[in-house]
Amino acid sequence: MRLLALALALASLALAACGSSSPETGDPAGAEPAAIHEATPTEQAATTASTAAADDAPTGEAPTETAAPTKLRLVEIVSGLDSPVQLAAAPGEPERLYVVEQAGRILVLEGGELLPTAFLDIEDRVASGGEQGLLSVAFHPGYATNRLFYVNYTDERGDTRVAEYEAAPGAEPVERRQLLLVEQPYENHNGGQLAFGPDGLLYVGTGDGGAGGDPENRAQDLASPLGKLLTLDVDRAGAEWALAGYGLRNPWRFSFDRETGDLWIADVGQDAWEEINVTPRSSPGLENYGWDAYEGLAPFEDKAPDASGKLVWPIHVYGREDGCSITGGFVYRGAAIPTASGRYFFGDYCSGRIWSLRLESGEAKDVRGHSIELKDLTSFGEGLDGELYLASQDGSVYRLASE
Numbered sequence: 001m002r003l004l005a006l007a008l009a010l011a012s013l014a015l016a017a018c019g020s021s022s023p024e025t026g027d028p029a030g031a032e033p034a035a036i037h038e039a040t041p042t043e044q045a046a047t048t049a050s051t052a053a054a055d056d057a058p059t060g061e062a063p064t065e066t067a068a069p070t071k072l073r074l075v076e077i078v079s080g081l082d083s084p085v086q087l088a089a090a091p092g093e094p095e096r097l098y099v100v101e102q103a104g105r106i107l108v109l110e111g112g113e114l115l116p117t118a119f120l121d122i123e124d125r126v127a128s129g130g131e132q133g134l135l136s137v138a139f140h141p142g143y144a145t146n147r148l149f150y151v152n153y154t155d156e157r158g159d160t161r162v163a164e165y166e167a168a169p170g171a172e173p174v175e176r177r178q179l180l181l182v183e184q185p186y187e188n189h190n191g192g193q194l195a196f197g198p199d200g201l202l203y204v205g206t207g208d209g210g211a212g213g214d215p216e217n218r219a220q221d222l223a224s225p226l227g228k229l230l231t232l233d234v235d236r237a238g239a240e241w242a243l244a245g246y247g248l249r250n251p252w253r254f255s256f257d258r259e260t261g262d263l264w265i266a267d268v269g270q271d272a273w274e275e276i277n278v279t280p281r282s283s284p285g286l287e288n289y290g291w292d293a294y295e296g297l298a299p300f301e302d303k304a305p306d307a308s309g310k311l312v313w314p315i316h317v318y319g320r321e322d323g324c325s326i327t328g329g330f331v332y333r334g335a336a337i338p339t340a341s342g343r344y345f346f347g348d349y350c351s352g353r354i355w356s357l358r359l360e361s362g363e364a365k366d367v368r369g370h371s372i373e374l375k376d377l378t379s380f381g382e383g384l385d386g387e388l389y390l391a392s393q394d395g396s397v398y399r400l401a402s403e
């Protein structure tokens with residue numbers, strides 16, 4: 001059964017890659033307000049009013065670390081950008097940080113300074129606004145020599161595309177090939193993250209296709225490419241996308257711990273629960289992250305989840321008192337904040353709150369709400385040196401630092 005289901009899923013992906021059928025996008029006139037997540041002004045106001053977090057006070061288990069928590073601060077690197085939604089570093093370029101603008105540009109911060117020329121500009125092929133746009137870039141592990149990188153964007157028809165580009169010194173990057181086309185039934189929940197795993201595969205999170213409550217139940221349907229975590233061996237000719245996980249609602253941001261190789265997925269919730277999932281590098285797969293049978297730890301729809309994969313429960317959830325749209329980050333492996341070493345940082349787009357936690361025997365420990373906040377937090381980024389950066393959709397990029 002599982003093999004059959006996987007075959008169906010892959011067949012569906014192959015069909016989607018042909019792009020032959022017409023998209024069933026939602027009515028453009030019904031576009032949501034320009035927020036990359038689902039925050040409404042009302043939700044933002046409600047959550048902002050309740051975010052008076054104590055300075056780095058533990059909010060979960062009692063801390064077991066001997067070192068006192070370091071008070072954190074955000075150091076602004078650049079402002080005035082146009083809706084930055086993701087940050088990435090490229091192998092071989094320790095001085096550079098790439099900033100993805102939602103409308104379709106990738107800019108370069110070099111030594112903390114914004115370069116005058118965009119690294120990539122594909123605004124003419126990107127539909128942007130709401131949860132659509134150029135949503136992420138990932139650089140090939142061998143980028144220092146092969147100059148290959150990958151982008152995930154919403155095209156003019158509202159469908160998701162993943163494409164491979166080759167950078168060229170002194171010239172515009174050249175698109176080499178389209179790797180994925182996923183037809184999107186609604187405008188929201190496009191996932192968007194691209195990242196290379198420790199296995200060298202390219203990972204993409206697709207989101208459940210949108211609307212609310214996964215109306216066509218795609219996340220638990222292995223024949224649909226939506227609500228999935230997919231992988232591709234970009235180095236192998238003829239390789240096809242494989243299914244690494246399902247049961248995702250909108251995995252806006254996920255990352256790999258550069259030290260352990262563990263996968264951290266933050267899945268944006270529906271009406272009640274934001275969640276963080278961890279899959280150890282040693283997992284043989286296949287993971288079922290639960291949606292839409294479950295939202296966080298709570299039953300969502302009265303159904304049996306597809307039994308092909310192992311049901312994964314989130315290691316941490318939070319409710320509407322703390323925010324309304326989780327932005328997953330990274331496990332901190334930098335040197336500037338020793339007491340943050342090994343802690344996973346994440347935040348909330350609506351409330352601007354920022355937390356960190358430790359993973360211990362597969363459980364979240366020592367969950368701390370930090371005193372820093374960042375409204376419209378779209379993304380964390382990790383430099384080659386392990387230091388963390390944060391982007392606000394308001395146009396600024398910050399570095400995480402200790403006081």
Ligand SMILES: [Ca+2]
Nearest residue numbers: 213214215292
């Ligand atoms: Ca449903």
Ligand SMILES: [Ca+2]
Nearest residue numbers: 289290291296
């Ligand atoms: Ca889940």
